[in-house]
Amino acid sequence: MKLFIDTGSVAEVEEIAQWGILAGATTNPSLLAKAEGDAGEAIKKIAEIVQGPTSAEVVSEDPGRMVEEGIAVRELHEHVIVKVPFGPAGLQATAKLRELGHPVNMTLVFSAAQAILAAEAGATYISSFLGRLDDIGIDSIATLHDVVEAVAENSTGAQVLAASLRNPLHAIKAAQVGADISTVPYKVLKQMLNHPLTTSGNDQFAKDWASKPELQVWMDGLVDASKK
């Protein structure tokens, strides 16, 4: 499963990109509204850092205007793809954008039925939300599993992108049910990284290593010799 970062913050992308794990990024109007500075600059910088598909969302409710906005955001950076909210206008705009050769990430998808429509409209990515389903007592992983199965059957080539992740378990379960991508908030990526036994294990290694100073002398000598 590929990992995207779900943010409008360039600083968060810069930090996580150093881990070497990011294949792309997703933004949305709420994330951009929270971020500092110019939205266009942030999207351009994020796309340049991740060097992969970077979603920028259209905001009009009119299909024709959605297409115009989609074409416009695509000019921000070669890696920018158009994010379109699900609905009749979104389906119409997605079909037109695909006809014009623009890849679309169809977002706000909450059921396999919606995912089938998104796939048939030509969406390249289908953002299947988890957290917001859990928030209203619907099993998000069971829904994601249905979406993955339904889209696979459709064979339109659409990729299932798990979105609205709230915790590391969402990422684990998304991978297990076969999502192609998870777009993960900065906070959840940091939670995925950390484990108390890793921390204590590293602390013990350092303590034991320091108890025998000649070991560090040996390592430093090895490094120096490798540079000659």
Ligand code: G3P
């Ligand atoms: O950006 C799409 C999606 O991941 C946002 O979901 O529930 O975190 O606002 P949420």
